[in-house]
Amino acid sequence: MHWLLVVVGGALAFGISQVAQSDSDGEGRWSERWRWGADRPDFQPVTSAAYRNECGACHFAYQPGLLPARSWRAIMGDLANHFGENAELDETTRRRLEHYLVNQAADAVGYGRSPGLARSVAKEKPMRITETAYFRRKHHEVPTRLVRENADVGSFSNCSACHTQADKGMYDEHQVRIPGVGAWDD
Amino acid sequence: MMKRRWIGITLLGSGIGTALAGPVSEQLMGSYRDAGAGPFRAEQGEQMWVVERRVSGQARSCASCHGTDITRDGKHLRTGKRIAPLAVSANPQRLTDAAEVEKWFRRNCKWTWGRNCTDQEKGDFLVFIQSR
Numbered sequence: 612m613h614w615l616l617v618v619v620g621g622a623l624a625f626g627i628s629q630v631a632q633s634d635s636d637g638e639g640r641w642s643e644r645w646r647w648g649a650d651r652p653d654f655q656p657v658t659s660a661a662y663r664n665e666c667g668a669c670h671f672a673y674q675p676g677l678l679p680a681r682s683w684r685a686i687m688g689d690l691a692n693h694f695g696e697n698a699e700l701d702e703t704t705r706r707r708l709e710h711y712l713v714n715q716a717a718d719a720v721g722y723g724r725s726p727g728l729a730r731s732v733a734k735e736k737p738m739r740i741t742e743t744a745y746f747r748r749k750h751h752e753v754p755t756r757l758v759r760e761n762a763d764v765g766s767f768s769n770c771s772a773c774h775t776q777a778d779k780g781m782y783d784e785h786q787v788r789i790p791g792v793g794a795w796d797d
Numbered sequence: 798m799m800k801r802r803w804i805g806i807t808l809l810g811s812g813i814g815t816a817l818a819g820p821v822s823e824q825l826m827g828s829y830r831d832a833g834a835g836p837f838r839a840e841q842g843e844q845m846w847v848v849e850r851r852v853s854g855q856a857r858s859c860a861s862c863h864g865t866d867i868t869r870d871g872k873h874l875r876t877g878k879r880i881a882p883l884a885v886s887a888n889p890q891r892l893t894d895a896a897e898v899e900k901w902f903r904r905n906c907k908w909t910w911g912r913n914c915t916d917q918e919k920g921d922f923l924v925f926i927q928s929r
Contacts, residue, residue: 697908698904763877
């Protein structure tokens with residue numbers, strides 16, 4: 612009989628320890644908080660070398676699962692006016708990259724945080740990841756001066772400046788190192 | 798005899814600007830010459846490199862992102878992303894893919910100067926990039 616108590620007690624203690632390791636910002640459901648370590652990507656990593664080369668040359672190569680398909684279509688449809696830059700491509704490459712993005716978009720893949728992000732934008736067509744309700748919710752406690760007035764960051768669009776594993780699709784806040792500041796502690 | 802000498806000197810002179818050219822840039826410069834451009838000079842490319850033009854309310858030059866010393870890293874003016882050195886001596890990957898070269902000319906001339914670069918300008922830039 613005692614062994615049953617030991618087993619149940621042990622399982623309970625273990626379960627509590629896992630929850631205790633999660634942060635207190637109230638984010639996510641139970642299933643999202645209970646993770647077997649921070650080694651699972653939040654967003655499906657970039658698998659297209661062409662995307663990484665073409666779209667990662669001037670800025671961080673955002674994972675396709677960070678925006679819905681309709682947003683990617685709009686962006687890829689006006690590359691000559693890409694946030695004030697000219698990012699034109701030959702039509703073959705442009706179409707190929709659009710195909711990749713649309714098929715791996717937040718509302719197309721059931722991977723990690725993508726479904727939650729897709730739900731957060733409902734019917735809107737955000738042109739920036741930083742405009743999504745999901746993103747704003749995740750960063751609402753971050754003082755803008757640590758980002759915009761930080762010479763080593765500059766903008767909330769510069770994910771990899773603080774998210775040290777962003778290139779692998781991992782954005783766990785415990786891996787954040789804000790340049791000149793250090794780890795994120797809430 | 799004199800005529801042959803002058804022909805020889807002329808041919809030599811037109812080759813000087815391309816003496817250090819890699820095969821891809823040689824191919825590109827050949828196409829520019831076919832269209833009537835040339836000869837190409839590194840000094841001209843270097844001068845144009847730092848010329849600032851006002852586009853969309855912003856003063857821009859090639860050096861804005863690539864820097865004045867092209868053997869060193871550049872930095873994207875807006876995103877801060879590191880740009881690998883443009884000089885072939887510092888970055889042997891440069892000027893090895895004709896499509897890549899033309900792609901960046903198309904985008905960057907439009908961004909920097911508000912228009913496409915002429916074949917003459919492109920040739921001068923190619924020689925400059927290989928001269929450092």
